[in-house]
Amino acid sequence: QAVSADSSGSFIGGAQLNDLKAFIAAGNKRLDAVNAVTANASCVVSDSVAGICCENTGLTAPNGGVYANRKMAACLRGAEIIMRYVSYALLAGDASVLQDRCLNGLRETYAALGVPSGSASRAVAIMKASACAHITNTNNTTGEKRKMPVTDGDCNALSAEAASYFDMVISAIS
Amino acid sequence: MKSVVTTVVTAADAAGRFPTQNDLEAVQGNIQRAAARLEAAEKLAAGLDAVTKEAGDACFNKYPYLKQPGEAGENQTKVDKCYRDLGHYLRLINYCLIVGGTGPLDEWGIAGAREVYRTLGLPTGPYVEALTYTRDRACAPRDMSPQALNESKS
Numbered sequence: 226q227a228v229s230a231d232s233s234g235s236f237i238g239g240a241q242l243n244d245l246k247a248f249i250a251a252g253n254k255r256l257d258a259v260n261a262v263t264a265n266a267s268c269v270v271s272d273s274v275a276g277i278c279c280e281n282t283g284l285t286a287p288n289g290g291v292y293a294n295r296k297m298a299a300c301l302r303g304a305e306i307i308m309r310y311v312s313y314a315l316l317a318g319d320a321s322v323l324q325d326r327c328l329n330g331l332r333e334t335y336a337a338l339g340v341p342s343g344s345a346s347r348a349v350a351i352m353k354a355s356a357c358a359h360i361t362n363t364n365n366t367t368g369e370k371r372k373m374p375v376t377d378g379d380c381n382a383l384s385a386e387a388a389s390y391f392d393m394v395i396s397a398i399s
Numbered sequence: 400m401k402s403v404v405t406t407v408v409t410a411a412d413a414a415g416r417f418p419t420q421n422d423l424e425a426v427q428g429n430i431q432r433a434a435a436r437l438e439a440a441e442k443l444a445a446g447l448d449a450v451t452k453e454a455g456d457a458c459f460n461k462y463p464y465l466k467q468p469g470e471a472g473e474n475q476t477k478v479d480k481c482y483r484d485l486g487h488y489l490r491l492i493n494y495c496l497i498v499g500g501t502g503p504l505d506e507w508g509i510a511g512a513r514e515v516y517r518t519l520g521l522p523t524g525p526y527v528e529a530l531t532y533t534r535d536r537a538c539a540p541r542d543m544s545p546q547a548l549n550e551s552k553s
Contacts, residue, residue, distance in 0.1 A: 235490075236490055237444060242440070242441055249434070252426070253427075256426060309415070309417050313412065316426060317404045317405070317408055318404075326412065
């Protein structure tokens with residue numbers, strides 16, 4: 226916001242401050258959201274990669290995208306990296322760290338290495354579903370799973386924000 | 400742009416780790432101080448013209464030699480630019496209060512300032528006088544609350 230004000234040479238006051246005040250007021254929720262995502266990171270990541278392998282068994286066949294432990298490990302690591310930058314973006318309330326340090330050049334890298342972008346996008350979509358469920362504490366579709374003890378409140382805005390960061394990843398690689 | 404959040408995210412990224420409890424606590428601190436900072440920013444934005452004018456007047460009062468021929472304030476155009484400069488700095492201070500870090504001042508105000516002022520023959524004493532005057536002129540609770548004053552003075 227300071228950057229946009231500087232380009233017009235104006236001070237930041239009144240109306241523009243109200244957005245920031247809302248950001249501050251929802252700050253504790255945001256911290257809980259980041260906590261919900263990071264506390265379950267390994268689960269979210271491994272579940273997403275396992276999900277794409279079950280949906281598309283060709284991936285683990287010889288010459289498949291994650292055939293051999295080396296490629297599977299690289300795939301898990303890739304998913305974790307994406308997850309990590311999404312958690313940074315959610316903490317900062319801004320996608321620039323995700324864009325600059327993770328997505329910039331990712332599509333080209335995947336194309337050069339022959340990573341199937343359709344499967345990668347599907348893995349991100351699964352991470353999105355599960356991260357959003359953790360943020361809104363609604364991850365109980367198949368019975369009570371991990372629930373976080375939190376004060377009741379509405380976290381749909383934060384869940385939507387996290388979803389938008391995952392969508393950004395999907396559109397960057399597909 | 401240096402702020403609490405960018406500092407913890409950069410450190411976490413350098414180590415390749417997810418945001419930890421400590422990182423979240425640092426951001427929590429940011430939230431707690433936000434009310435005071437934003438108040439100061441708001442007051443500064445509202446009273447900008449008066450503050451800039453007083454700061455500029457203070458520096459020409461202390462250093463009247465600036466208006467002599469060949470000096471930095473020898474004609475009205477140059478004097479106007481002095482007031483404009485002070486307005487720029489106050490604007491960057493406003494941004495710093497918003498951001499909660501010194502990033503805007505570092506990147507847009509301080510980096511390269513010494514070289515510019517040396518080359519253009521602008522003495523730094525008058526800038527110091529203007530900003531010192533502004534700092535000491537502010538008064539709590541008349542202008543803003545004590546905590547907000549601390550934030551803007553720092």
